[in-house]
Amino acid sequence: MSVQEILKTFQDIAANPRAQMDRCLAQGDKVVLTAPVYTPEAIIHAMGLVPFGVWGADLTLRKSKEYFPAFICSIMQSVLELGINDTYKGASAIVIPSLCDSLKCLGENWKYAVPSIPFIPMTYPQNRNNDVGRAFTKAGYERVIADLEKATGASFREDRLGKSLEIYNRHNAVMRLVDKTLTAHPEVTAAQRSAVYKSAWFMRKEEHTALVMDLLDALNDAQPGAEKVKVMTSGILCDSPALLEIFDDLGFQIACDDVAAESRQYRTDVPKGLAPLDALCEQFARMNDCSVLYDVEKHRAQLIVDTAQARGAKGVVVVLTKFCDPEEFDYPIIKKACDAAGLPVLLVEVDRQMANFEQARTALETFRDVIS
């Protein structure tokens, strides 16, 4: 298949998650929803279930407003709205981690608003990289396993988890490789790049890995397109078709990202040499550089600077999901680090209910004038 044909496959999957879910259900598979930002997908995978990412959708919020206050993350609100609207009908359970206050609210609200899909909490520790933190994480995973067994009837075996971890590590490696490869291919649009990442949430990782490998082969045979204005994106989510269209219209190339739903997922592998469940805990202990992962040093800011410079990005576009306080807390630190490095930063506020991106267009158009 050609690059464009493979990208079209990614885009079709990313744009039609319900069709993907129906396909799984029709095959007799049980689907378990996984909420942002980090959920132990490998455990779900190891139990023979299909993990299915839920990051909400761009829609008008109505029923979820009965449960949430007005000024709260619209990703969480839209996940609940879709749950109430039966969009996830057929799912066996939802795992919601406790990584921010909004997620905690989502979990509690889900229990009452969507009783047909059991809520499974994953409670992570703030101080994750010490013995107590690891034990706390492990207790959280054990709770998830027990709840999954109850909700789905599936059973957990640690040797199967070991095999799943290999699949997830392989997927991580392939995603890191495609991320670097795409930097050299400006002809791949922002919308197409987004679909490569977004589709991963709706596919078994071994299947997604195979498709990404096909893309890598095709890209290696393809002639890179004309140069565009390279930028780096940062934020929780950057998948709005209207926003991505503006990036493409204005001649930007997203050369790399620090987006939670994209590259942040694939930075840290599960280490080898430990019992599988301990290894999964160790992976979480080693994870960093994310607004919802406690980090006194805030190394994330320097990582953004280093990545942007290494990939030739001329600026950083912070796509800030409105009312996401972890990201809002990090923004001044990121701005300061980028300013010190002479790297221009643009802040664009977005939410799941935005119907008009004209202000974002004006800001991005001006930013292009500043950096090019």
Added chain:
Amino acid sequence: MFTLGIDIGSTTSKCVLLKDGTHIVAQALVDAGIGTEGPEEAFQSILAQSGLSPEEITRKTATGYGRTRWQGADNEISELTAHALGCHFLIPEARTVIDIGGQDAKVISLDEKGRMSGFVMNDKCAAGTGRFLEVMAGILKLEVDQLGDLAAQSVQPVNISSTCTVFAESEVISQLANGADRADVVAGICQSVAGRVAALAKRAGVRQQVCMSGGVARNRGVREALSQALEVPVVWSPMAQMAGALGAALHAWQKCGKPT
């Protein structure tokens, strides 16, 4: 060589015709913006004033929120880029440009050569914009242009919330019901806009000379309140409202390979 800039805003359409990138030949302001005949009316006014045909204008550049809608343009640029160019032309010493438009406010940082080095825009909120002033003027049964002179007569400005146009409207009505002097209320309104925009400017970094651009620059009350809030002089050009259109005309000139 003639180049034209057209700035299509939310409430007005502005046009500037430039000769050889230095001489303003004609300008037009029509009180009708996006989605109206305003842009075409402004353009026809320019043609009438200059006696030129459209073909005699080498390049036309559009800016403002309606920039993509005007069919006559050869290209379009954002209003921030346009105001930066226009203000540098009008006031070369300007390093911080504050543009309060009909529906938003922007602060632009310029370097010594007039190039944009950064900018910030307000969020989606009418507070601190020309729309805020229009709403308040409507409550007081005044024209927006009357606000500045009335504010100058104030002895003790009242405190108006700077966070929300809807709540501020209630506050103004309450102040009037309690017998507050109209001039003091108007001064409070101007201070409210200035407070909001000053916070935005401080985020961008304030470097002198600070220059106001856009239609609200004509409002003496807001200018003076802004100067107080920023603790620096705020200068303006009588052509401030035309700065975007002027910048677009300058950009058109640059696009023809003639840098100013």
